[in-house]
Amino acid sequence: MPIDPLLVRARGLWEDLASVPVSFAPDGGVRVVVSPESGLCPAGWVGVVMLGGSAIVTAPSEDAAAIVRGALAGLAAEAVADAGAVREVLSVARVLGPAALAYVSADAFRRVEPGVLMVEQLPGEHPDLRGLEKQAGEEDTGEAGLEEITSPAFVVREGGQVVAAAGYRVWPSRTAQISVLTAPAWRGRGLARAAGSATVAHALAADLLPQWRARVPASRRVALALGFRELGAQLSIKLA
Structure with a gap:
């Protein structure tokens, strides 16, 4: 299957924001890493990003990472970004999201042509x-x-x-x-x-x-x- 260049760029962004070496598994799945400086979430939180059927998760400490790995082990990658599914397997104090992540390439962009509305x-x-x-x-x-x-x-x-x-x-x-x-x-x-x-x-x-x-x-x-x-x-x- 051809590699989706838009997905590659999007994944590269979030791998960079994780602030530690981690990559989205090409065949799906969930990878959990320890990253106190993660840009996937507020400080001290667990951050989850799922793109193209694969997910990366950052945890603020080794203890938190162990808890998260065990809890998410039974979930599909798509489910780890589902607040309801996560609440069923983790003891959660607060959740932000989920927020959909959408991207566009130059050839797919549908521009609004100048008309009645002046920008x-x-x-x-x-x-x-x-x-x-x-x-x-x-x-x-x-x-x-x-x-x-x-x-x-x-x-x-x-x-x-x-x-x-x-x-x-x-x-x-x-x-x-x-x-x-x-x-x-x-x-x-x-x-x-x-x-x-x-x-x-x-x-x-x-x-x-x-x-x-x-x-x-x-x-x-x-x-x-x-x-x-x-x-x-x-x-x-x-x-x-």
Whole structure:
């Protein structure tokens, strides 16, 4: 079977973020390693990333790794990123995710052509973005992570106000982590897709790998409309 270059790049990113030598098993399965500095999860947590039917898991200590190895031994790789399945075999205090991990190549990207919606480019730290975050509320703003972008922001205005915006933060392995946010009153009108399209085009022009990480179904639908493919999921676990 031909190797999927998009999957290879995505796996390379998360292997890098693991901060210790580890790789996704080519024939599936789960590999658990000790990595106190893992970038797969918050400090002190267990991080799980499943891509293409194979998973890597980082644990903060040898003791935690032993517990996790034993608990996950009976689960398929796809199940280790399922919060419900993990709760059945591990004593869990808190879970973040799962978040779907989606990626797009230049040839699969479905760009939104310029039309009725005008997309404007702003500096990533522009104060108008903070106004959008205030409209969206703390939970949605935190989910989007717009304040973390290192790229320009691509925005849609209505009545002079920014009502949708997108951008990306450059991650290791030449990856662009996409952030998209739309004001609640303006959702369902294609604004996120337009702003996201301009952001993805900018990332691809810089030879970056666009990554769309999302839990919310609406956000995942926007990514799929732009040509992204969901290759796996990420889950963070705080052991009880």
